Amino acid sequence: MIVIYxxxxxxxxxEKTPHPGPLRFVDAANxxxxxxxxxxxxxxxxxxxxIRKDMAGTAxxxxxxxxxxxxxxxxxxxxxxxxxxxxxxxxxxxxxxxxLVGAGGAxxxxxxxxxxxxxxxxxxxxxxxxxAIFASSAYRSYAQNVNGLVxxxxxxxxxxxFNGVDIDYEDNAGFxxxxxxxxxxxxxxxxxxxxxxxxxxxxxxxxPQTPYWDQNFLNAPYTRIWQRVGNQIAWxxxxxxxxxxxxxxxxxxxxxxxxxxxxxxxxxxxxxxxVANTGxxxxxxxxxx
Numbered sequence: 001m002i003v004i005y006x007x008x009x010x011x012x013x014x015e016k017t018p019h020p021g022p023l024r025f026v027d028a029a030n031x032x033x034x035x036x037x038x039x040x041x042x043x044x045x046x047x048x049x050x051i052r053k054d055m056a057g058t059a060x061x062x063x064x065x066x067x068x069x070x071x072x073x074x075x076x077x078x079x080x081x082x083x084x085x086x087x088x089x090x091x092x093x094x095x096x097x098x099x100l101v102g103a104g105g106a107x108x109x110x111x112x113x114x115x116x117x118x119x120x121x122x123x124x125x126x127x128x129x130x131x132a133i134f135a136s137s138a139y140r141s142y143a144q145n146v147n148g149l150v151x152x153x154x155x156x157x158x159x160x161x162f163n164g165v166d167i168d169y170e171d172n173a174g175f176x177x178x179x180x181x182x183x184x185x186x187x188x189x190x191x192x193x194x195x196x197x198x199x200x201x202x203x204x205x206x207x208p209q210t211p212y213w214d215q216n217f218l219n220a221p222y223t224r225i226w227q228r229v230g231n232q233i234a235w236x237x238x239x240x241x242x243x244x245x246x247x248x249x250x251x252x253x254x255x256x257x258x259x260x261x262x263x264x265x266x267x268x269x270x271x272x273x274x275v276a277n278t279g280x281x282x283x284x285x286x287x288x289x
Contacts, residue, residue, distance in 0.1 A: 055210040058282040080121035130168035143184040150191035164203025193232040210246040
């Protein structure tokens, strides 16, 4: 059984358009049962993905939340008391000199101690590299020196004690010939995984949008990335929203979940959906998933 999971999002791809109606969630094994709302009344910014895997010998189910905005009703260490297995902190981005800096509500003088609080509660804490505000020109520059980028991210991970890195790549230009996005992401994944492996901080995840798996959209770039380095990716936080051709209703979402799972395996695929309004630039609420 797959329980399609939930998350809030506070950034978007430039190509995306908002959902017209509320998001809900559904058992992927039964798309018709699509009317269960969250029912909690609690709004938290970030994304969360859940997947249930009833398979012997696999990792425990993941319940992931992305934390970003200073407007969160629950502060970062407060997540220690919530039933999430993994917390991903948004975002690590470049400044004007291509030096990585933290951009988001989590980045204050208490970040390191807040991470430790979450880890003492048994949660993994990852740093998210990328996001919608990440300039294409910066990616293009980093693609010419992946080792230098890897070293910058490693310094950040080890300084604050993160458990790993989430790669939230949102630049179609890298898949359209402006630079080699597939090679860049593959080398970045492998470089981070290998360099962080001795410390045990090498949980590497990715957060692509569904079209990147479609052979008819830029020749399925994420399928090719998976073929190269899928064995070094812990799981995929796939964004099953804001692309109507792939997520306009529950049946379409489930269809594409199954297609992506055929590539990654269901054990490594988390399905994400917007669950609440996250600000004036998001403008979406719960809908059928």
